[in-house]
């Protein structure tokens with residue numbers, strides 16, 4: 195829900211009661227679905243001037259509860275607006291709430307990064323009155339300067355908000371023990387093992403999902419050489435690793451869609467620069483495989499606006515497309531398989547490919563041709579348009595022709611594959627050759643406090659297998675622990691004596 199007129203008032207004690215009144219109504223309808231309701235935003239900071247709008251985050255456990263909560267909220271007048279461009283944060287408009295203070299209602303799952311950001315911002319301002327006063331002054335001045343333009347008001351606040359977030363990042367309690375670069379199978383397993391050893395861990399992954407090569411490149415392929423699994427697919431292996439890591443979710447921070455660009459050590463603490471900001475860490479384990487994965491884009495203007503809303507580069511849950519008009523762009527195995535799987539689930543499926551022939555298994559192509567999928571070849575994407583962060587239309591043009599078709603859509607799947615690059619290695623001040631980092635038998639790189647494991651690590655006799663990386667991780671973690679605290683007892687203990695249930 196968007197405010198158009200800008201009014202900033204001095205702090206009112208009544209905002210606490212306003213928040214409680216709205217919470218009571220929400221609690222009545224959502225009951226046990228709610229883990230907690232957080233009062234966030236400026237009205238939650240005593241003493242801070244604010245627009246008289248109560249920002250509140252309703253926190254639920256998982257996607258299933260989230261869907262149920264959206265339906266229940268609709269029964270009491272809240273209409274779901276989608277995430278409005280902020281991943282994982284669901285916004286609502288409402289009618290018939292004149293008895294309540296104006297509010298912004300957001301629904302989020304507990305692990306969503308935006309929830310952590312909201313709480314960190316509020317808690318920082320609550321505990322730093324000088325910063326809160328400076329922020330209040332900027333808001334008051336901006337409201338006076340731009341009473342009619344919420345966009346100009348928001349823009350005027352950008353610098354101070356950015357500075358506050360930087361300070362939050364730099365504050366002592368955000369220095370983690372071990373940062374793992376790369377959320378592939380080896381990084382995930384290393385994070386679990388570090389959790390088992392009592393470490394505070396951060397995983398930084400360039401993609402919007404975890405799992406590395408098995409999850410992205412071969413989710414359906416069967417793997418036969420994972421110890422104790424006679425056979426397991428790439429997707430199943432990823433699921434198991436994530437399930438295992440859940441045990442330490444309270445001490446594991448996961449940062450998705452962040453690519454590590456550089457890192458540098460000052461006073462014993464590494465400052466890690468990503469495309470999104472900075473992270474602080476006592477030690478680093480590199481598990482970046484052959485480099486950062488990135489989806490190959492459609493290459494159209496506006497594409498980034500719709501990504502993660504209704505434009506997808508990978509598909510996990512087919513039922514999220516139930517009853518929708520789906521357009522798929524691509525001609526490889528994944529594009530053809532997704533088209534076949536969605537036929538019968540989606541309202542309609544259109545497959546657009548720039549060539550007449552598909553690069554997919556013969557039997558999948560035969561299945562496609564016998565299905566209800568509308569096949570458009572040879573066509574290329576020309577223009578993508580939409581509103582409120584959601585793509586609505588894709589124009590496609592016939593190759594070597596003038597003909598243009600306008601495809602109405604509810605969801606767009608871009609299946610052009612993924613690229614990897616290890617261009618960042620040259621900025622990490624470590625010895626490496628091509629994509630391989632030279633390591634000692636303890637998986638130390640040439641920089642103290644930085645370790646490398648998995649496909650990224652190279653030594654005589656190295657074999658690039660998942661099992662090899664799994665074996666390397668505990669040694670690297672134990673070395674990192676020793677480096678962080680040389681005086682500590684670093685005797686590796688069996689998990690059977692570390693976990694007591």
Ligand SMILES: Cc1cc2nc3c(=O)[nH]c(=O)nc-3n(C[C@H](O)[C@H](O)[C@H](O)COP(=O)(O)OP(=O)(O)OC[C@H]3O[C@@H](n4cnc5c(N)ncnc54)[C@H](O)[C@@H]3O)c2cc1C
Nearest residue numbers: 376378379380400406407454482483485486487648649660
């Ligand atoms: C088709 C195929 C089949 C295979 N079959 C088998 C098999 O049967 N058995 C087997 O043992 N192995 C198999 N492998 C090899 C196996 O997948 C790899 O050995 C394994 O994935 C290595 O794991 P990793 O975690 O080291 O790296 P990856 O799986 O490559 O994961 C690295 C992760 O780090 C991220 N990353 C990289 N750079 C950055 C950065 N700068 N910032 C943030 N994130 C970054 C990447 O996006 C990626 O998600 C196969 C590989 C392929 C391609």
